[in-house]
Amino acid sequence: MKNHLIPTRSFHFCKAGASALLALSLLACTEEKKPDIPAPTPDPTSTTANAEAKDYTQYTELIWSDEFDGGGAVDQTKWTQETGGNGWGNNELQYYTNSTENSYVSSGNLIIETKKQAMSGRDYTSARLITKGKQSFTFGRIDVRAKLPKGQGIWPAIWMLGSDIDQNNWPACGEIDIMELRGHEPNKVLSTMHYGSNTATHQYKGSETTLASGDFANDFHIFSVVRSRDKIRSYVDGREFYSFTASDVSPYAYPFNNPFFVILNVAVGGNFLGNPTPETINTTSFPQQMLVDYVRFYQYK
Numbered sequence: 001m002k003n004h005l006i007p008t009r010s011f012h013f014c015k016a017g018a019s020a021l022l023a024l025s026l027l028a029c030t031e032e033k034k035p036d037i038p039a040p041t042p043d044p045t046s047t048t049a050n051a052e053a054k055d056y057t058q059y060t061e062l063i064w065s066d067e068f069d070g071g072g073a074v075d076q077t078k079w080t081q082e083t084g085g086n087g088w089g090n091n092e093l094q095y096y097t098n099s100t101e102n103s104y105v106s107s108g109n110l111i112i113e114t115k116k117q118a119m120s121g122r123d124y125t126s127a128r129l130i131t132k133g134k135q136s137f138t139f140g141r142i143d144v145r146a147k148l149p150k151g152q153g154i155w156p157a158i159w160m161l162g163s164d165i166d167q168n169n170w171p172a173c174g175e176i177d178i179m180e181l182r183g184h185e186p187n188k189v190l191s192t193m194h195y196g197s198n199t200a201t202h203q204y205k206g207s208e209t210t211l212a213s214g215d216f217a218n219d220f221h222i223f224s225v226v227r228s229r230d231k232i233r234s235y236v237d238g239r240e241f242y243s244f245t246a247s248d249v250s251p252y253a254y255p256f257n258n259p260f261f262v263i264l265n266v267a268v269g270g271n272f273l274g275n276p277t278p279e280t281i282n283t284t285s286f287p288q289q290m291l292v293d294y295v296r297f298y299q300y301k
Helices: none
Strands: 061-066 080-082 094-096 103-106 109-114 124-126 128-130 140-147 154-162 175-180 188-195 203-210 221-228 231-236 239-245 260-268 288-299
Touching: 094 260, 109 124, 109 260, 124 260, 140 154, 140 175, 175 221, 175 231, 188 231, 188 239, 203 231, 203 239, 260 288
Parallel strands: 094 124
Antiparallel strands: 061 288, 080 128, 103 109, 109 288, 128 260, 140 221, 140 288, 154 175, 154 260, 175 188, 188 203, 221 231, 231 239
């Protein structure tokens, strides 16, 4: 566990009670893959630009992206592949590597591949990519188009932490879970905000949404968060299913107006969802893959 305690999937004891279930009938995303997009423009970390909350569709100015075009290694100018197998604050079972066996670009997608592979005392390997120190984001809309893995004990996540985490430990720095999926519930995703002055006062609020048919392993979907001053909105395929405001954190400080960095990872087991089932009972198959078509950050004019 690092000095700032939990730069990880933070403590999740029972998110089901954090907020009421909001089940939406979502259709598989039909957006054309890799459409022509404008060249990114600078300054995604501004603390004043795009402070006003606007409609999802009004965020049209591409500021930053990784399209994962071509194939080969992950772009080291945009991502750091964190390593380690210390449980990551949640008793997780995987060891994160920077190996191309666990994270690589192929056929226009980032692949995060989780393997049943022993390493450094752990039984599984996977990858965790972060933009920390390379790109931070404040107000605007982040879209991540991804196809998710599934199976008991499989935990894909698209999320964010406050860029000041080294100076302002979790959860005071804030955590935005854009998307989490429990592998044994592959048709349901959650979005959760974490806050509090320290680990003893950790609080979280969020919601979840369920597909009308099929699951998130069947096709690509767009997972989005729109941040404006004192407000966060969560979406799947352009449909809002959760809204969170500064009043929700009272009496604690609201950290979500600050710059945050992005994290993409697939964990195995832990407090949030339990471990893979025994090999004799409905075995979770390996390897598992999360495919990410793109990560994009938009603002409005």
